[in-house]
Amino acid sequence: MLPSHLYAQYTPPLRGPLLVTGTFGELRSDHFHGGLDFRAAVGTPVYAVREGFVSRIKITGGGYGQAIYIDHPDGKRSVYGHLEVLAPELLDTIRSLQYARETFEVDLSLGAEDFPVTAGQRIGGVGNRGFSFGPHLHFEIRESATDAPLNPLSLGFTIPDTRTPQLRELKLYEFTEEGEPGATRIFNLLEKELPDTIRVRSDRVGFALKAFDRQNVMPNWNGIYGARILVDSVPVFSFTYDRIPYEKTEYLNALTDYVEWKRNKSWYYLLFARVPEAMFWKSVPDGSGTGVIRLPGNNPVAISAVVRDYAGNESIARFIVQRDRSSVSSAAPATPPDLPFQYFLPQGEASVIDTGGLRLELGEDALYAPLRFRYVRLVDESAGYLSDTHQLQDEETPLHGSGKLTLQPRAPIPERLRDKVYIGRCGKDGKFSSVGGEWLPDGGMMTRIKGFGDFAMLLDTLPPRIRIERFGTDLRRAAGFSLLIDNDEGGGLTYRGTVDDKWVLMEYDAKSGRLSHTFEGKLIAAGSSHRFELTVSDSRGNEARFERTFRR
Template sequence: MRKFLQKTLPGSVMVLTALSFENPEPAPMPDPEIFIAAHPKDYFMAPVAASPLKINGTFGELRSDHFHSGIDIDGNTGQPVFAAADGFIDRVRVQASGYGNVLYVKHPNGYTTVYAHLDRFSSDIQKFVKETQYKRERFEVDLHPADGQFRVKKGQEIGKLGNSGGSTGPHLHFEIRQSGTDRALNPLLFGLPVQDKVPPEIRDMKVYFLNEKREVLTSKPFPIQRQKDGTVGVANEVTYLGAWRVGFGVKAFDKQSGHRNDNGIFAIALYADGELAYQWRMDQLDFDESRYLNAHVDYAARKRYGAWFHRCFLLPGDRLSNYTRTNALGSIALSKDKPVKILLKVMDAAGNTSSIQFQVKRDENMEPFVGQPYQYELPWDAESRIDLEDFTMSLPKGALYENLQFQYKTTQDDSDGMYSSMHHLHDNRTPVQKYFEVSIRPRNLPPELRTKAVIAYCGEGRPDNCGGAWRDDYLVTKVRQFGDYCVMVDKDQPTITPVVFDDDMRKKSTMAFRIRDNFAVSGSADHLTYRGTVDGQWVLFEYDRKRDRLTHTFDGRIGAGEHWLRLSVKDDRGNEAVFERKFLR
């Protein structure tokens, strides 16, 4: 049974600390080659008519705040998309962002396939979706047809490839999931026609100086060289490092035969003196763990330079299931008497492998570690709370990946629309796994503006509305990143700009509007909501959030003659814009 100790650090921060925190027991894991061979290779066909498929994004690829849960298949808008095997439509969803128009097909062998960013569905499914949208008077819907209502055969067209939702270009995002657990599986392990005989490319490395808890003290580049035969190595026979223990990071990408694209790799293994010290592989993914990407990568390097480095060691709070639980967990102890032989292997899902070998030894001159001044010590494995006169912050257990020497300060800013000090919460280069609560007491806020007050994140560009609800004299919200926060007021209505609209719409097939707000949205704030009517009756406007665009396609519901359009748009604080105009059909 665990015992808990409550202690107070200088500055009134309360920490609830567990005196023991168990690491998962080391467990053997089959080699990646075994995972590659273990999946059925002849059950699923390619969901688009191309052989070989051109892959623009691989499973497990590093993305912002998440691992990629499928493969991105290159294609053109309107290209047919086919059911990969017999089954029935289990779910249909329409979103303004995210997956956009997406279909889930359930198969009798225990798998479900997912087809996202579709331009549109097949005619029978499209009719079902549109009727439901009009019945519910909303664009975004999440539908679960009765089993067998829409049966599909292998190779049957179920939609058209597109660019809906959060997609940045036409492609099909394709997934294979376990139906019972909803766990995503790597589609490249199922025998799809992908030609890949090119090994991954190791482009860069870093070395991290670690303490006994595998927390990072500092890091620096670990120079590598490309040899004449195309392999990579290091300049010296032995590299000396001024640390007791180190971990490594690698920047690596996969290439596909005949297709120039930097894709994600499948697996990494690191051996120290012939013994497996670290292994990561992406044969499957638990969606609840996907944000642990921010522990897996060098988050600070990503934020500063846009560089994606895989850590080849585990931070203490990294609970991702895709690692082999070795005894070392990637931490390499150094000796000044004998060098450690390191072998780092990188593999793609086709089994192609690249590697680098080198030796490291502890330098007699140890690297100096000079920490920055800080105000609070926040543990990763316990709750923390900072209580100040005008500010509180509550971090749940597991919100951090390693103990944090937390920097906090306030500055005064008399800019128009600000009603509190600027609270500087450490920096935005330190990742946070879970939402945490922030409370700020405003100053000089007129009572009539209380309903318009928000906690704002002030980074680059326009501020983020993070929402906020009143708790006594404090405005309270939940956020998931460190940075600069203050209380601001949002009393400006959104803007509605006609893109395709005039008084005479008789020769138009669509009408479209651009809608925008003065704040971006994050935290617990709501996105823009809207409602469009013609002659008082609700009409469907499709919302493409990445383009800030509403589009209505004329489909015969609006007859010939003169009509009255009313389009209203509201933001998170209830500010409303209205566009009203007559038009002819």
């Protein structure tokens, strides 16, 4: 948190009320949210929060879309993402670079003398670019030296918040003798299902909360700032989201109930940690532990689960836990029997599985707990399948970082088809999406995977599909034109558009597959006919072409 005397040196990035639709540390798929989201209409002016200089401008079809980075004299860096509009001097530089390099995507680093800014200077406008699904400003504050995101609320912005967080559900975990979470129960706190005393069989228990935070004037259910759990008034686990380094953000999967997220899209904050490395917030000792609660004999213990927001509002769930192995009716359901498994993979050690047709290599930090690994090989000789399908564990088991996966084809692949082969991962709809793949000297194909699931070597000879969204033959009153690109297998796309054989800027929106061109200046002369040509290639080299003559 910044010292209070520095608060006044930061001004809000938007004028008027700051409408928060996403909080710092909010739970997202495989990562914590690294900033604050502010709702605003497209084009709403965005301002530098402090003096400094523009250190980076990044333009991409995904991610933050159009983003500006500003370095400040106190060692902080502010980030403004999903922008629709860039300040004219910045846009001119980006346009010149895009046309010089003949590419839409740009990642430009700048020096202190290139674009200095003052506090409150307009740098752009709110948008919906990149992986944004509604107009808003994504705002971050980071450490310049490490690029680690900090909680932007530490800057002292005025955001009225007198609402207490909402506690929706409490989840109980009874640990097995091996120290793994076993039987579970869920108590609906809104329906007041939490009893005064919870009776358990195990001598070790842990808890998780489904909880949300809201600010005064917004209906959004946002992520919480912090939580703690106390046993007989003594803290045994706590966290606050003030600083979340990027190299730690994936530990979200060890700090939440991953099965609930994958199965029900439901987030539970664990009030215990399964691996010490996940507790990134503990830069200094705070008196708390790992959150696993040991019950002393049959003596009852008083539990308090506390959730707080950044403004200091708290909500508390209080109850008693008592071990009672003789109580059958009130005990948690028995842990279901383990499914058959072929390999035991220890946590904290590197592992290799090699079956001949498959080789899976996992690093020592790949697992959050010892794993009884299930592997099934399914023979499938359907058209396009060049290998069997390999079922690796399941999608409800988190994989930290990535693993190296190598598959062998069922038969040697003809040279003319090698560039069309990829490793695909099967989704719930039965369709495969590309996870890439590189040929090895022994004839196998290797890629890196970020999760378990079903994988196979597949053949892709279908080019991307190009569809018209807005592209008439008479564009004299139009601001531009746009096309939609479909690429079912996924993987990277490359594209090149020309008008009268000269490269033109086609802006790509990854979430919709849209390629669009906006008429700017005199690059395409008005009052005459022009010939547009577009070539789109997927990651396997399949190519599609589109041509159209239009009048401007």
